[in-house]
Structure formats: structure tokens, C-alpha cells
Amino acid sequence: MNGPVACLDIDYFYAQAEELRNPAIRDKPIVVCVYSGRTPDSGVVATSNYVARRYGVRSGIPIWRAKELLRGVDAVFLPVDMPYYSALSHQVFEIAGRFAxxxxxxxxxxxxxxxxxxxxxxxxxxxxxMESLKKEIRARTGLTCSIGIAKNKLLAKMAADDSKPDGLLVIRPGTEDQYLKPKPVEDIPYVGVKTAKRLRDMGIKTIGDLVNTPSDKLMEVFGFRVGRFIYLASRGEYFEQVTPRGEAKQMSRMITLKRQTRDEAEIWGQLAGAIRELHRRVIELGYGFKGVSLIGVTRGMKPVTKSMALPHQTQEITELENVSRQLLRALLSGLEEELRRIGVRVYDLSSERGQSRLTDF
Structure with a gap:
């Protein structure tokens, strides 16, 4: 089964982060810049808020041009602050990881x-x-984000773009053609200006036009890799797995409960099998772990989690079971809604076999 996959895009991130840091400038045009240092106006615009965009200020234009467009306007020009943005980004994606x-x-x-x-x-x-995730991010960080949901990453990214700012758009299975065909070819992610121009020179202006173009023709003009990509993308059939970047450090197993419940014994009776299955996989790959989390999804689709860091690395099933049982009690304590799904995750993994990458979740 394909999907659902979500793409989360933090709205006009650098500029929104500056609004968050200094709410007094929120209603002014904000332009976040990468200064080259040669002159006060040398460099390019990294991003701008929506107030500045109404004046034509966009990322990538020279700073001097942005100042020209905003002449006579009480605008705010700021240098990028990557440590600040990185800290906020980490916080957002740490929250998002609990929902996925x-x-x-x-x-x-x-x-x-x-x-x-x-x-x-x-x-x-x-x-x-994802509605719950948006609310959680807003409550915890003050930031808004746009989210697209579809059967693959490419469509989800397009949906996220179309839902900006602060929106949520779902492309349900079976509606992909209806969504894609009217769009200009430039709306396909990763199709650059040159590729779009060549397509237009071929009389291909919309994704609907592209669908009617034979794959061998596209591969002849653009080469196998690019031609195949735009052929599949136009049909909503370009699939890539959601894969953690860098070294992944966790594995998990999740189950749907036979009925929605808050009964500890009933939940444990079903969760125990998932724990044993996860443990077998961890052992097969030669990993130990130093942390355990339980992830529940309530009747109202709200995620709830409890985690415990261990003082040492372990591979012991009894330790995993004991910690999981403690976490289950803590998770259920004070929980008002019944659970519909429950899962266990082990994290902070390391391998005695010297394996450096784990992609099994």
C-alpha cells in the first residue's frame, strides 16, 4: 500500500522566526538577507515575510533590489541567524517525529x-x-506550518506548497489526475526553468499535456533519468521511500488494538507480541539500545508518548518488557481518551557489528 505520506513545510521560516523573536515587527515587511560584506547592500535575500512579498520581494533577488522595491516603506532588513533557526527547526522536527x-x-x-x-x-x-501536529507545533514553538498529504513524497510536497500559508491539503487516492492535469509544468518539484522552457518549446504547457507525451520521447529529449522522472511525476507515480537522513537511531513496531480501550491488561496482552517482534529484529541486526518509548494514538487521533533513557546499552528482552510495562502505566495514568493504536520504539541504537546505518523502522 502507498502512503499516506506528509510533507511539512515551515511557513516563510527565517522571517517567521524573526517575527517570533520580535513580535513588534510582525506587521512590517521583513527581509532576511545573506550579506556578502562588500557593501551594505551586497548579497541576496534569503526569505521574506508575506507583507514584503506583496511588494515583490522574493528569495534570491539582490538586497539592493529589495530595498528599491521597499523604498519609502518601514521595512526591516536582518542578517540570517542560522544557530537560532537551526534550534527552532530541531524543535519542530522533534515534535513532528512523534506523529510519524x-x-x-x-x-x-x-x-x-x-x-x-x-x-x-x-x-x-x-x-x-496532521491537524493535531500543526496545533502542537503552534502551541510549543509559536510557528505555523503548511502540510500536504498524498500517496507519495512528490505529491505531498506539491500539496504543501498549495496549502501555504498555515494550511493542510490532502490529495486522496484516485484524485491525483484531477489535481495534477491543470497545473503548469513548472509546478512539478525539481523541474527547473530550463527544463520547463524546453517542455514549453515542445508545446507542453500543462501537466495534462505532459501525460499525453510518450515516455520514449521525453527520454530522448531529456535523457533517461530526467525523462523518466517527469514522465512518472506527471502521472503522480514517482515514488521514493521516506528515509531518515544520516544515521538512523531508532526502530519501532506499532499495532492497532482490537478495540479502543484504556485497560492496561488488555493493551499489554496485544503489545507484548509487538515488543517481542521488535526485539527479534534488533537482535538480528546486532543492535543494542539505550532508550525506550511507547507511542499511543487516542480515539481522537492524538499521539501520546512516554520515554525512558536507560543508564546502559542493553539487548535484554526482560529489560525491554519491564521498561515498556512501566511506560504503559505512566502513559495511561491520567489519560482521558481510549487508545486505538499503540507502539514501542527503541532508540539510541549502536551496533557491535560496526554497522553505521540503520533504515529499518
């Missing part, structure tokens, strides 16, 4: 979330989860 099976951080302001298990394959469940 797997999270792939694509850049400082964008991430992809695999929701197949946590949403039980349901796009409706995925939408409710």
Missing part, C-alpha cells in the same frame, strides 16, 4: 513523514493527525 512512523528531514524548514502505520493506512486518520 519515520521522519526524513529534507532541509532546515521541510520534512517528510511516513504515516502508514500510525494512521493505519487511512488518509482521514492522517489528516486528523
Amino acid at each position: 512512523d519515520v521522519i526524513e528531514v529534507a532541509s532546515i524548514d521541510e520534512a517528510f513523514l511516513s504515516l502508514l502505520e500510525v494512521a493505519a493506512g487511512s488518509f482521514e486518520n492522517a489528516a486528523r493527525l
Whole structure:
């Protein structure tokens, strides 16, 4: 089964971060710049808020041009502050990771979330989860974000772009053609200006036009890799797995409970098998772990988690079971809603076999 996959994009991130730091400038045009240092106006615009965009200020234009466009306007020009933005980004994606099976951080302001298990394959469940995530990010950080949900990463990214700012758009299975065909070819992610111009020179202006172009023609003009990509992308059939960047440090297993419940014994009776299955996989790969989390999803699709860091690395099933049982009691304590899904995650993994990358979640 494909999807659901979500793309999370923090709205006009650098400029929004500056609004958060100094709310007094929120209603002014804000331009965050990468200064070259040669002159006060040398460099380029990194991003701008929506107030500045109304004047035509966009990322990538020279700073002097942005100042020209904002002449006579009470605008704010600021240098990039990467340590500050990175700290905020880490906070956002740490929150997002609790709502997903797997999270792939694509850049400082964008991430992809695999929701197949946590949403039980349901796009409706995925939408409710992502609404909860947006509220959680806003409450915890003050930031807004836009989220797209679809059957693959590429479509989810397009949906996120279309939902800006502070929106949520779901492309449900079976509606991809309806969504894609009217769009200009430039709307396909990663199709640059040159590729779009060549397509237009071929009489291909919309994605609908592209769908009617044979794949061998596209591969003849653009080469196998690019031609195949735009052929599949135009049909909504370009699939890439959501994969953690760098070294992944966790594994998890999640189950849907036979009925929605808060009964500890009933939940444990079903969770214990998932714990044993996860432990077998950890041992097969030669990993030990130093942390355990339980992840629950309530009747209202709200994620709840409890975690425990261990004082030492272990591979012991009894320790995993004991910690998981403690976490389950803590998770259920004070929980008002019944759980519909429950999962266990081990993290801070290291391998005695010298393996440096783990992609199994």
C-alpha cells in the first residue's frame, strides 16, 4: 500500500522566526538577507515575510533590489541567524517525529513523514493527525506550518506548497489526475526553468499535456533519468521511500488494538507480541539500545508518548518488557481518551557489528 505520506513545510521560516523573536515587527515587511560584506547592500535575500512579498520581494533577488522595491516603506532588513533557526527547526522536527512512523528531514524548514502505520493506512486518520501536529507545533514553538498529504513524497510536497500559508491539503487516492492535469509544468518539484522552457518549446504547457507525451520521447529529449522522472511525476507515480537522513537511531513496531480501550491488561496482552517482534529484529541486526518509548494514538487521533533513557546499552528482552510495562502505566495514568493504536520504539541504537546505518523502522 502507498502512503499516506506528509510533507511539512515551515511557513516563510527565517522571517517567521524573526517575527517570533520580535513580535513588534510582525506587521512590517521583513527581509532576511545573506550579506556578502562588500557593501551594505551586497548579497541576496534569503526569505521574506508575506507583507514584503506583496511588494515583490522574493528569495534570491539582490538586497539592493529589495530595498528599491521597499523604498519609502518601514521595512526591516536582518542578517540570517542560522544557530537560532537551526534550534527552532530541531524543535519542530522533534515534535513532528512523534506523529510519524519515520521522519526524513529534507532541509532546515521541510520534512517528510511516513504515516502508514500510525494512521493505519487511512488518509482521514492522517489528516486528523496532521491537524493535531500543526496545533502542537503552534502551541510549543509559536510557528505555523503548511502540510500536504498524498500517496507519495512528490505529491505531498506539491500539496504543501498549495496549502501555504498555515494550511493542510490532502490529495486522496484516485484524485491525483484531477489535481495534477491543470497545473503548469513548472509546478512539478525539481523541474527547473530550463527544463520547463524546453517542455514549453515542445508545446507542453500543462501537466495534462505532459501525460499525453510518450515516455520514449521525453527520454530522448531529456535523457533517461530526467525523462523518466517527469514522465512518472506527471502521472503522480514517482515514488521514493521516506528515509531518515544520516544515521538512523531508532526502530519501532506499532499495532492497532482490537478495540479502543484504556485497560492496561488488555493493551499489554496485544503489545507484548509487538515488543517481542521488535526485539527479534534488533537482535538480528546486532543492535543494542539505550532508550525506550511507547507511542499511543487516542480515539481522537492524538499521539501520546512516554520515554525512558536507560543508564546502559542493553539487548535484554526482560529489560525491554519491564521498561515498556512501566511506560504503559505512566502513559495511561491520567489519560482521558481510549487508545486505538499503540507502539514501542527503541532508540539510541549502536551496533557491535560496526554497522553505521540503520533504515529499518
